[in-house]
Amino acid sequence: MSHSLPILIIGAGPAGLSLALALARQGIPVELFEALPELSQEIRASTFHPPTLEMFAQWGVADDVLAQGHRVERLLYWERQSRELIAEFSYHQIAADTAYPFRLQCPQAVLTRTLKPLVEALPMARVHLDHRLVGMQDYGDYVTAELETARGRVTIQGAYLCGADGANSTVRKTLNLGFEGMTYADRFLLVGCDLDLRPYFPAIGPVNYMYDPEEWVIILHLADIVRVVFRLRPEEEEAEALSEAGIRQRMARFLGQPTDFTLKSSSVYRVHQRVADSFRVGRILLLGDAAHINNPAGGMGMNSGIHDAYYLAQALGAVQQGGPDSLLDAYSNTRRQVALESIRAYSDKNYADLAARDEVYRQQRNAELYAAAADPAQARAYLLRASMMAERV
Numbered sequence: 001m002s003h004s005l006p007i008l009i010i011g012a013g014p015a016g017l018s019l020a021l022a023l024a025r026q027g028i029p030v031e032l033f034e035a036l037p038e039l040s041q042e043i044r045a046s047t048f049h050p051p052t053l054e055m056f057a058q059w060g061v062a063d064d065v066l067a068q069g070h071r072v073e074r075l076l077y078w079e080r081q082s083r084e085l086i087a088e089f090s091y092h093q094i095a096a097d098t099a100y101p102f103r104l105q106c107p108q109a110v111l112t113r114t115l116k117p118l119v120e121a122l123p124m125a126r127v128h129l130d131h132r133l134v135g136m137q138d139y140g141d142y143v144t145a146e147l148e149t150a151r152g153r154v155t156i157q158g159a160y161l162c163g164a165d166g167a168n169s170t171v172r173k174t175l176n177l178g179f180e181g182m183t184y185a186d187r188f189l190l191v192g193c194d195l196d197l198r199p200y201f202p203a204i205g206p207v208n209y210m211y212d213p214e215e216w217v218i219i220l221h222l223a224d225i226v227r228v229v230f231r232l233r234p235e236e237e238e239a240e241a242l243s244e245a246g247i248r249q250r251m252a253r254f255l256g257q258p259t260d261f262t263l264k265s266s267s268v269y270r271v272h273q274r275v276a277d278s279f280r281v282g283r284i285l286l287l288g289d290a291a292h293i294n295n296p297a298g299g300m301g302m303n304s305g306i307h308d309a310y311y312l313a314q315a316l317g318a319v320q321q322g323g324p325d326s327l328l329d330a331y332s333n334t335r336r337q338v339a340l341e342s343i344r345a346y347s348d349k350n351y352a353d354l355a356a357r358d359e360v361y362r363q364q365r366n367a368e369l370y371a372a373a374a375d376p377a378q379a380r381a382y383l384l385r386a387s388m389m390a391e392r393v
């Protein structure tokens with residue numbers, strides 16, 4: 001019976017919309033349900049790595065996405081206190097490895113607004129806003145989703161149900177799956193502004209990581225905004241940190257003097273490293289933040305959710321064509337291993353480097369980065385890893 005039914009996707013974030021696109025392009029009917037009445041506006045991810053852009057190209061949407069973002073071809077590492085530039089990596093070192101040798105900076109809310117109409121233009125896909133999943137059942141050869149809508153509850157049948165419903169996933173919780181890992185004591189303060197940093201850091205680049213044991217800083221230049229991320233210490237009051245006076249004081253401390261800028265946005269967020277016990281239970285699958293969350297140092301969370309969508313669409317497409325059901329187990333096992341071994345390890349290391357206190361470790365970290373940036377082969381290996389392409393080395 002399942003063959004004629006659509007695949008149900010829960011959540012219209014980057015992962016859910018990517019999965020809908022990838023499945024519908026294969027001619028597989030999909031119904032995508034989003035709880036909110038409009039796509040989330042939250043200021044979150046903004047980094048798209050080369051493999052993600054390659055996937056967009058395979059789905060025929062790369063030009064649409066590239067038109068919305070800002071290409072970044074350099075990564076810079078600094079010591080915050082001394083304002084010393086430790087290392088600069090140029091993406092031209094991986095020009096032979098990918099058609100997209102850069103990072104695209106584009107807000108996640110712009111990506112989802114770009115993808116939604118492209119998904120809706122496909123004859124096999126429908127997107128339903130204001131449809132919140134409240135229950136689900138797996139009957140062995142089909143599934144049902146119970147959804148709360150403005151017009152009351154509806155129950156929809158599907159061949160499979162894919163939970164792309166974010167870190168607090170109802171799908172994962174209904175399956176009673178563990179979500180083991182940890183929550184960091186530090187929080188991140190994200191400030192959107194129009195600050196010109198060139199007078200303070202003449203060599204400032206588009207993406208900058210500034211190391212400091214007390215208060216590391218990340219600076220990202222997007223098309224029309226500068227994002228500055230600060231570490232918030234565990235004892236800091238969130239309301240005080242978010243107040244305009246608090247942000248202006250923090251910025252003045254960072255730059256050594258009060259500076260004029262327009263404050264455009266501010267938010268505080270908690271950071272976790274967690275991975276679900278499995279990404280598959282019967283006909284129900286997990287992807288994106290519903291399946292795994294990591295600290296954002298390195299910008300891999302959203303990217304890996306889109307990569308999940310790519311591999312899950314391949315597996316579901318093959319199974320719908322008569323391929324073995326074990327392909328879905330392989331999806332679960334492989335993507336879980338990537339989340340545990342590759343992304344967790346990399347984002348943990350990035351975070352440890354940002355905040356390292358030990359002087360010997362700091363010296364060694366800086367020496368290694370300097371040496372890597374100075375040697376083309378090492379610089380290439382470094383960028384392939386930072387770009388989630390290391391397996392191609």
Ligand SMILES: Cc1cc2nc3c(=O)[nH]c(=O)nc-3n(C[C@H](O)[C@H](O)[C@H](O)COP(=O)(O)OP(=O)(O)OC[C@H]3O[C@@H](n4cnc5c(N)ncnc54)[C@H](O)[C@@H]3O)c2cc1C
Nearest residue numbers: 011013014015035045133165166288289299300301302303
């Ligand atoms: C401040 C910040 C900065 C970040 N920076 C980066 C970065 O630079 N690079 C990077 O790769 N990652 C980054 N991340 C992580 C990134 O934002 C997430 O990994 C990404 O949003 C995950 O996408 P998703 O589609 O899995 O989930 P989400 O984006 O959370 O989308 C889930 C969707 O499901 C919907 N939903 C939830 N429950 C239900 C329900 N019951 N029924 C129907 N719909 C439901 C939600 O409304 C939402 O629209 C950052 C995160 C934060 C917080």
